[in-house]
Amino acid sequence: MKLAVLARPLAALAIAAALISVILLALGASPVSVFEALCEGAFGNWLVFTDTLTKSTPLLFCGLAVAIAFEGALWNIGANGQLLAGAMSAGALGQKLGGWPHAVATPALLLAGAGGGAVWGGIAGWLRARRDVNEVIGTIMLNFVAGQILSWLVHGPLIETSRAYPMSAPIAPAAEFRLYFRPSRLNLGMLLAVAMAVACYVFLYHTEKGFELRAMGRNRHATAFFGINTGALTVWAMTLSGALAGVGGASHLAAITHRLYETLSPGWGYEAIAVALIARLNPLAIVPSAVLFGALDNGAQAMQRAQGVSPVLVQVIEGLVIIILLVFDTSAWSAVRDEA
Amino acid sequence: MRQSAKGGPDDKVLAANAITKRFGRTVALAGVDFCAREGEIHALVGENGAGKSTLISIFAGRLRPDYGHVTLDGAALGAGSATAALARGIAAVYQSPMLFERMGWEENLALGGFSPQRLNLGTVVADAEALAGELGFTLPPRGVVVERRSVAERVRLEILRALSFRPRVLILDEPTSVLSPAELQPFLQLLRHLGNQGRVVILVTHKLAEALAVADRITVLRHGRVTAERQASLTNEAELARLMMGEDIALPHSTTVPSFNHLAAAVELDKVTLKSGERLILDEISLTIAAGSIVGVAGVDGNGQDELVEVMAGVRAPTSGSITVHKLDGDSRDGLAVIPQNRDVDGLILNLSLWENLLLSRSVRERLATWHGFIRRSQAAQLCQDLMRRFRIRGSGPKALAGSLSGGNRQRFVVARALALAPAAIIAHDICRGLDLSAAAELRVRLREFAAQGGAVLLISCDLEELLALCNRLYVINRGRLTEVQRELPDLVEIGLLMSGASQQ
Numbered sequence: 001m002k003l004a005v006l007a008r009p010l011a012a013l014a015i016a017a018a019l020i021s022v023i024l025l026a027l028g029a030s031p032v033s034v035f036e037a038l039c040e041g042a043f044g045n046w047l048v049f050t051d052t053l054t055k056s057t058p059l060l061f062c063g064l065a066v067a068i069a070f071e072g073a074l075w076n077i078g079a080n081g082q083l084l085a086g087a088m089s090a091g092a093l094g095q096k097l098g099g100w101p102h103a104v105a106t107p108a109l110l111l112a113g114a115g116g117g118a119v120w121g122g123i124a125g126w127l128r129a130r131r132d133v134n135e136v137i138g139t140i141m142l143n144f145v146a147g148q149i150l151s152w153l154v155h156g157p158l159i160e161t162s163r164a165y166p167m168s169a170p171i172a173p174a175a176e177f178r179l180y181f182r183p184s185r186l187n188l189g190m191l192l193a194v195a196m197a198v199a200c201y202v203f204l205y206h207t208e209k210g211f212e213l214r215a216m217g218r219n220r221h222a223t224a225f226f227g228i229n230t231g232a233l234t235v236w237a238m239t240l241s242g243a244l245a246g247v248g249g250a251s252h253l254a255a256i257t258h259r260l261y262e263t264l265s266p267g268w269g270y271e272a273i274a275v276a277l278i279a280r281l282n283p284l285a286i287v288p289s290a291v292l293f294g295a296l297d298n299g300a301q302a303m304q305r306a307q308g309v310s311p312v313l314v315q316v317i318e319g320l321v322i323i324i325l326l327v328f329d330t331s332a333w334s335a336v337r338d339e340a
Numbered sequence: 341m342r343q344s345a346k347g348g349p350d351d352k353v354l355a356a357n358a359i360t361k362r363f364g365r366t367v368a369l370a371g372v373d374f375c376a377r378e379g380e381i382h383a384l385v386g387e388n389g390a391g392k393s394t395l396i397s398i399f400a401g402r403l404r405p406d407y408g409h410v411t412l413d414g415a416a417l418g419a420g421s422a423t424a425a426l427a428r429g430i431a432a433v434y435q436s437p438m439l440f441e442r443m444g445w446e447e448n449l450a451l452g453g454f455s456p457q458r459l460n461l462g463t464v465v466a467d468a469e470a471l472a473g474e475l476g477f478t479l480p481p482r483g484v485v486v487e488r489r490s491v492a493e494r495v496r497l498e499i500l501r502a503l504s505f506r507p508r509v510l511i512l513d514e515p516t517s518v519l520s521p522a523e524l525q526p527f528l529q530l531l532r533h534l535g536n537q538g539r540v541v542i543l544v545t546h547k548l549a550e551a552l553a554v555a556d557r558i559t560v561l562r563h564g565r566v567t568a569e570r571q572a573s574l575t576n577e578a579e580l581a582r583l584m585m586g587e588d589i590a591l592p593h594s595t596t597v598p599s600f601n602h603l604a605a606a607v608e609l610d611k612v613t614l615k616s617g618e619r620l621i622l623d624e625i626s627l628t629i630a631a632g633s634i635v636g637v638a639g640v641d642g643n644g645q646d647e648l649v650e651v652m653a654g655v656r657a658p659t660s661g662s663i664t665v666h667k668l669d670g671d672s673r674d675g676l677a678v679i680p681q682n683r684d685v686d687g688l689i690l691n692l693s694l695w696e697n698l699l700l701s702r703s704v705r706e707r708l709a710t711w712h713g714f715i716r717r718s719q720a721a722q723l724c725q726d727l728m729r730r731f732r733i734r735g736s737g738p739k740a741l742a743g744s745l746s747g748g749n750r751q752r753f754v755v756a757r758a759l760a761l762a763p764a765a766i767i768a769h770d771i772c773r774g775l776d777l778s779a780a781a782e783l784r785v786r787l788r789e790f791a792a793q794g795g796a797v798l799l800i801s802c803d804l805e806e807l808l809a810l811c812n813r814l815y816v817i818n819r820g821r822l823t824e825v826q827r828e829l830p831d832l833v834e835i836g837l838l839m840s841g842a843s844q845q
Contacts, residue, residue: 206717208710211699219689225680227654227699 012324024309026177034307038314041302044293048302050184057198058265058296059081060193060250062272063286064200065121069241070281071204074234076295078124078139079145079245082117086246087253088150089116091260092158094171096251105175106188109254110247117246118239119303120146125238129231135238143269147262154260163275170209177255189251193290196244206277213237245269274322291316351378352414352511353540354399354430359408361394362742363758364736368394369405370564374559376509381531381541383551386561386584386776393435393747394509395561399542400432401409401425414511429508431513433498433515435747445480445497449504462691467598469501474530493642509540516550528554546776548577553630561586581777604630605666606796607652607765609674612645613662614820621647622658623820629676629765634797636811638804639824640839644820645800646681648771652798653678665764675703677758689742694735695724696817697742703761723760731756732782747777755783765796772806786811806836 021031042207062079064130069076076082089112097105124142127133151166158168175189180298216230218224249265257264275293279285300314356374360367369391376382395581397403399410404420409790411417439448450464465482472479486497486674495515502510506773516524531541531554545551551558560568560583567728568583607629614622622644631634641646650656652663665676680686686699698704698720709720712756724738733752742750751771758766767788772780787810791797800817803809807814808830815822816838825835 076584206715207717208699208705209714211696211715215689215696217694218691219685221685222687222689223699224651224654225653225678226684227702 008325008328012305012321012328015324016317016320019320020313023218023313023316025320027215027309029203029307029309034303034309037303037306038274038296038299040306041299044302048298050181050186052291052295052298053190054185054294055186057189057193057291058248058252058268059272059275059288059293060290061189061195061251062245062268063275063290064193064196064246065241065244066272066276066284067119067279067281067286068200068204068213068244069121069186069282070236070276071217072213072237073220074128074237074241075136076121076124076139076238076241077136077273078121078142078242078269079272080265080267081139082120082242082245083142083249083265083269084191085120085242085249086113086115086148086258087249087264088116088146088153089113089246089255091168092153094175094189095158095169096172096302097175098172098175100172102174102178105172106177106254109171109175110192110250113246113248113250114243115246115255117249118243120246121237121242122239124242129234148334150260150264151262154262155240158260160259165261167259171254175254176258177251179255187251187255192247192251194287197287198248198284200244204283209236220316244262244271247270271318274318278322304308343689350385351380352376352411353380354410354412354542356395356410357408359395359398359405359410361391361398361405364740366734366736366744367564368525369398372408372561372564372566374566375560376540376542377541379538380533380556381535381543381554383558383593384542384544384561385546385548385551385558385580390561390776391564391583392561393513395584396542396544399509400430400511402432426505426507428598429505430507430511431502431505431507431510433495433502433513433783435513439486439494439497442485443466443751444483446482448486448497449501463553467504468500471503472496475531475795479668489642501655503534505612507539509542510534511542511544514546515543516545516547524550530540548580549650550779551578551580560670584776588765602786605629607666607798608664609664610664611653612648612651612658612663614644614651614656621820624661625816626823627822629796631764631796632759632791632794633812634791634799634810636807637800637817638807638814638835638839639800639802639817641802643816643817645769648817649678649680649800652676652767653680664761675765677701677703677763678757678765678767678828679754679766679771683754688742688750690741692742693739694742694745695720695738697753698724698727698757698760701720701757701760703763704757706740707761716840727753727756727760727810731786748775750780751783755786759786759790765798766790767798770802771799772801772803 017035021236024031024034041048043049062083065079065082066076081113090109093112094105094109097108100108119144121139124133124135124138128135154166154168159166160169177189180186181250212223212228212233216228216233219231248268253260253264271293272290275289276286280290280291296318300311303309303314304311348457350813352375354374354376354451356372357450359369359372359374361369361454372391374395384392385393394403399417401417401420401422409416412428412430417428420735423498440451446461446465446468450459450461480493486494486570499512499515499651516527518726520721531543535556543551543555553573555572558570558572558575558580559566559741560570560580561741570580605628607623607627609627611621612625613620625648627635634813637645637648647656689700695717698708701716704723708723709716721738726736727733728738731752732747733749733756742753745753755771756766758768766787772783775783784806787797787799797805799810812827814825814827814830814835815824816835820837823838825831825838
């Protein structure tokens, strides 16, 4: 049974690869060398591999955020904004943490990130629970708002001291994450993300609250009928979801960028939706899923350098993988519909 | 009033050959042959879990058989597509109504065959009202969303919608279980009318008396196989029951009043009122349910029963009045368990496993299955296993999805869950609906046992026979108002009048 579960994603990848090969041949490039370059760029050596992991970490945090919300049938499209909200909170606080010891500054930063993201998610949750505002609209709108606030912050109140570039001053060195095995950029963030994945799994499948959330996602009526407060649960779940994305933002800031700037997130919150769906919302499966997408993102640039193929092609590959996996999941292939 | 068999063996309209269907390890149908002829009303009877719903789902194109095929007028019917079946002229109405809850009835019907080309609500309403008039139904007021209407009205709308397609074959799954006595006769007459028009009507029912009254031929299913096919005029209830069950059973006709001890009140309702805007839904309901007794509330669906259940379950707060559930001294019973009417919507989460559905019950979570917020899976699974054995629920195990159980087994599960941890009181709303004779009898025995051991039961039902067989005290609810009626030597005329709201005190 376990092997069968792996078979589908692998088969989907194989089919996607085959389709891409056809496109590449038509473009006059050699599929084998392109894929080689992709793999080299993602896993070729230790440095590159750790870089892949670095790129996967925000995807992992956001993927977990999406999964938690989706399990409750709360369509959180706002992981990006929640991540930015977390990054902004951490970025603002981080500058003030100069005198503090590392052991205090780090958790403080992460808490700030969680708090910022939690508020951002919580607003959308509240709007849904109390005002029946569709959370898809709510979270997307809040994404825009977060983006604008970030823009304002880095041009205005938080702009760095020379006032030459639209980015914030760096966070205090005490607040930065240590990097292990230099010159790689392995950091605490990855470990934290994996730990969060395990925690989310335990939460969803082994706790009462997690059960309530999954029940609400599958049948809101029955859940309410048995006295579970679905309104409160909605707000709670969106808050938790936002917090996860926010920690992702704080973590990335603390480890890699150290400053706030407008293009902090290349759309992780949206990519994370694919990451979560491919993993069928299972937090443990989201780990390899995030690494897969991180690898594709990382390999894209190497692919361009080595073969002159546009990195946009990687987005095509990702899109194809998603579509093919979804096709594999439909009832056309199995009698799933009959079991429902 | 039975019709003689029409046509010869050559005008088979709908025929099925060697149909086999499995769901995982359960064999739902094994080599079933079936045929229905021109202008015939064909009843399909059997216990719950016999395979009736599966068979008609295959006819209507909703399910694909693993083996075997279906033909309509001699031509094979493509399997697995409900729209194809509908286009060929097979329309079905199922047990759980499938309507768009947030739309009004006229919009729901517009999705039927009333306005094939252009969406003209005016003609839809006119045609629908004409058809409803023939049927003897009254349609609800326009513009009210369907989710506010009662289960009975929804089923009627579904039947209307199916008929709007002017189907060759109309399949009805337990349609009469929610009809009031006044609506039953016109409905049976309509079925005969449809048969006279040359249509085939396939009626799935467990009510043998109705099947005999209206059908031409009856097919009996048992554990996925056809045990017999009979002309209605040549058989009787006892024989059909025997064929269904495999043994002689006594039809429940007892109306003895079960004895009970006058213990303290277990549940008290004091002037419970519920208003929604201007509308008075519950009107100063005062009721005392003593421990060890079964109190019945009779009434036609839509008179406040749903809301009463919601208020007692704590899902809805009453506008005024109070509900108290007493815990008797020295008694470990606690709490109120509710068995809702619409089990698939309010009672179960079909996409979760059975042991997870158990966790919905607050008492299961609080008293057994959780430890500081963590779920104790083995405890819950064990309880589930026990319940499945005690209540004879057929399914592959605690990990089976609730949706994989047949309707009757789902009902057994919902009742089992309610009884699982000895609640002080149970509120049961229409629990025997759609169940066959032996399953219904079994359920009633459980309720009696529960009461005999000191529990309190509030039984809300539109089945007067059931209420008279079980209850110590009887009320009638009409427009949110309760009126008690005499339980010894009940005056059925008076009860009927109260139920229809004719006599107001």
